[in-house]
Amino acid sequence: MSGSRAEILQGTLDLMVLKTLAGMGPLHGYGIARRIEQISDEALRINQGTIYASLVRLMQKGWISGAWGTSDNNRKAKFYSITKSGRKQLQAEADNWERIAAVVGRVLRAAERG
C-alpha cells in the first residue's frame, strides 16, 4: 500500500463492479467509476480508465453484457448490466470474500493480542 490511497487488487475491482451493477442496474463506465468512488467515500480514487480492463474481463467471462444506449444528458454511451451467471458468481465471490475477510480479521486480532 502506498500513501493513504488504497490500491485495489484486480479481482477486488471486478467484484466491486459486479456488485455495483447488481445494485444499480445498467450503467456506463463513467457511472460505475463514480458510483464506486462515492460508495467508498472517495477513499478509492482510481484512474477511472482501469475500470475498462475490469469490464473487458467480466464481459469475456459472460458475467456482464454491454449495449449501446443513450445517457441522461443525451449522450451515446455503452451500458453494462449484470447477467444471470454474473449474479451467481457475485453471490459466490461475496461469500468467499466475507469468509476471507473474517479469517484475516481474526488473524490480525489474534496477532495483536499475542
Added chain:
Amino acid sequence: MLACIRTAASRIRVWLSHNEADSEFEQELQEHLAMLTEENLRRGMAPEEAVRVARTRLGGVTQLKETNHELKGLPVLETILQDTRYALRMLRKNPGFTAVVVLTLALGIGANTAIFSVVYAVLLKPLPYAQPEQLVTVFQAKPQEGVMGTGWSYTNFVELREQNHVFSEMAGSQFHQLTLTGRGEPAVVNASVVTPELFSVLEEKPLAGRVFFAEDGKRGAPAVAIVSESLWREFFGADPNLIGSSINLDKRSFTVVGIMWGNFRFPQVTESKQLWIPLVQDPLFGSWMERRGGHWLRVIARVKPGVSMVQVQAEMDAIGARLGKEFPAENDGWAVRLASLRQMMVGNVKSALLVLLGAVGLVLLIVCANIANLLLTRATSRAREIAVRATLGAGRGRIVRQLLSETAVLGLLGGLIGIGLAYWGVHALSSLLPESVPRVNAIAVDNTVLGFAVLLSAMASFAFGLAPAWFAANSNLQASLREGGGRAGESGNRRRARNLLAAGEIALAMVLLVAAGLLLRSFGKLMAVSPGFDAQHIVKADISLPQFQYSKPQQWTAFSDELLRRIQARPGLQDAAVAVPRPIVDGFVNLGFDIVGNPPVSAGSSRTADYVSVSPDYFRVMGIPLMAGRFFDAHDNFSAPRVAVISEAMARHYFPNQDPLGKRLMFGFPPDGAAEREIVGIAGDVRDVALGQEPGPMMYVPYTQAPFWGANLVVKSTLGVAGVGAAIREEVRRIDKDLPVTDIATMPEIVDASVAQARFRTFLLALFAGLALLLAATGIFGVISYSVSCRTNEIGIRVALGASSGTILGGVFRETLMLALVGLAIGLPCALAASRLIGHLLFGVSAYDPATLGAVALGLAAVAAMAGYVPARRAMRVDPMVALRHE
C-alpha cells in the same frame, strides 16, 4: 472451463474485427472523458482546467487502448506478426548486414545439415528390417590371442541354435561371388550363401515365389536360389516365368524359387546383382559344413521380445563354456560375443563421422559468435531507438521480444538457404564418400534431416540473439537518451562481451585448425609411405573358376599356367603374374607356422605370418626387391621339393642373428597343411594389410605348389587399363568362353581407394578449419574496426596532442594481439583435448605434435594481426580536425 472457452471465443471474435472494436472503445473513452469534463465544469472549473483534470482522472488514453487491445484480442499472435513485419523492414534497410548474417548462417546450417544427413543415415536411421533393434550378430572371440570377433563353424552354429532360449531365430551367412551363365554374357553375381532361416530372422517376404524352407538346407535337397529384384530385371529382363526355371551358377543348375523385393539387401555391402542360395549348395562353404572348428559363418539372430541383452549375454557365456568343454579342440578359450547389427555394419566409420559432426558444429558456433558480435555492434548504434521505444511505454519484455523476432527472421532465412545448400552438399558428399562407408545409399535430406536443420536454425538464432537482446533490455535509458549520437550506450560490459566472443572464435578456430593440421600431417605421412611394391602401371584383374567344372588343384594350375603363357606372349604384356592374396587388394590371410627343429610355441602365444601364393614372376612384376637367396622359378613345380620365400620382417622377427636360408617351415592349407618348406629367399617388406599398418612377417609359396581356384592377375604394362583389360578378356575367352573377367582396375587406383576414408575426413576437416579461420578473421576485423571507429574522437585528440602515428598503430595492434592471445590461451587446452579425441585417426604424428600446435598458434596470431591491420591503418590516418568534429 466454460469460462475459458468463452474468453477465447470472445478474443478471437474481437481480433477478427479488431479495427471496429478499437474505434468503438475509443468512442466509449471519448464519452467518458466528456462526462468527466462536464462534471468538472459543474464544479466550476475553467474549461481548459476541466479537460486537463478529466484526462488525469481517466488515465492515458493510448495506454488504456493498448491494454484494452491486449485484453480483447490475441496479443501474442499479433505482436509476432507485427514484430516480423518490423524485423523484415529493418533487415531490408540494412541489406549488407542482412546478407552477411544470412549467408554465413546458411553456410553453417548447410554444412551441419549435410554432415548430419550422413551421420543420420549411417549411425541413426533404423535399418531396413522389421524391428531392427532386436537383431544382433553373434560371433566368437579369443581376446587372449587378439581375436576380437570372428565367425562360427556350421556345427557350432547348429549347437548354438538348438541350445539357446533367448533368440526367436538365428541364421548363418557367408558371401562370395559365383558365375552366372546360360543367358547371354556370363556375369559374376554376388551370392549370399545362407542357412534357410535367414529370411525368417529378418522377417522378410518375397516379391514373388517363396523364401527358403528348412528342407532346402538339408544335404541332398534340390538346388534352389532366390534372386534379387534388380538381378531379375537387369539380367533376366523381368522374365515373368523365371520362378520355376533353372539358372546356372558356376556351371551348376539351380531352380529359382523366389524373387526378393528391390530394397531388400543382406548383407548390406552388396548392392546389386544379388542372389541367395542355401549354404549346403555352395561349392566352397557347403563342403565345410561337417567340419568342426573353423570360423567362417557369420551369425545373425533375433532376440526374443522382452529378453534383455544381459540375459542374452549370460546365456551365450553358458553355451560358450559348454562348447569349450564338449569340444575343447575347437572351442577351448573361445568366448561368445554380441553386437547389434548396426554396430557390425558401421564398424570403424562411427568415430570419424562423429569427429566431423563435432567439427562442423564448432564451425556453426563460430558463425553464431560472429553474428552475435555483429548484432551487438548494431544494437549499440540502435540503443537510442530502443530507448525511445522504452520511453514511449514499450515494456522490457516487449523490446526483447522484438529483437528476438529480428534474429528469428534472420535465423529462418539462414536456415532456408542453408537447407538449399545442404541438398547440394549431400549430393556432393555422396559422390565424395568412400565406397567403404556403409549405408551410403540411405543418405538423403529427409524429414528428420529437415527437422534437424530447422531446430538448428532456431537454436542458432536464439544463441546469437540472446546477448544483444539482454543488453538492450538492461541498458540505461536515460544515459542512452542523453548521449544522443549513434555511439550511445556502448557500455564496458558490452565491449567485454564482444571481445570475449572474438576471443572465443579464435579459440574454436584453433581447435579445428589443430585437428585439421594433425590429420593433414598424418595423411601426408601416409601418402609418403612406401608400400614395399611399385604400383605404377600395374593393372589387376580377377578370374574366378567355377568349382564344379574346375574341381581339382591340377586344373587350377593348368589354367593359370596357360593363361600366363598366353598373356605373356602378347606384346607389352610380358610382365604378368598371379598371386593370392594380392597386397591391399585382396586383404590378407594370416596363417600359423612351425619352424622345423624348433620347439613348438608355448601355449598362449603363436607364430603367424601372412601367407601369399605367387607365380614366379610376381616379385619382378611388383618390384619387390630380393634381399637374399633366390625367388621362385619354373622348377619349383608341384612335384619339386616345397620351397618358401619369407619377408625381411619375418627373418628379423623369427630368425634373429641367424641365416634363415635353408631353414624349414611347416605351414599350408589342407591337404598340404603339414608340408615342410625350405626357405630359399628373403624378399623386401610389403604393407599388405593397409598403407597405414607396419609390414608384418610374410611367407610366399609358389603358386604351382599351392594353387587356388582362380587367377588373380597383376600385369605391369604401359598399354593402359583398357588395353590390358581387353587383352586379358580375349585370352580368357580363348581358353573358356564362359569365364568372366572381373574387377579390372589399376593398382594405384586401389591403393588410393584404400586411403579414401582418411582422405575424405582430412579433406572435410581441413575445409571446416579453413572456414573457421575465415570466420574468426572477420570476427576480429569487425571488433577492431568497431573499436577504432568508436574511438575516432579519442585518437584524434591524442594525435592533436602529439601522439605519433606509430604509437596509435601500436595501440590498435596491441588490442588485436591481446584478443588473439586470450583466444589462443583458451584454445590451447581445448585443442589438446580435441586432438586426444582424434588420436586414433592419426598416423605417424603425436596428438600433441608441437610443430602443428606452434604453426597453428603462429598462423592464427598472424591472421589476427592482418585482420587488425586494416582498422589500425585507418586509426593511424585519423585527421585530428575531422575526428574532433566527429560527434
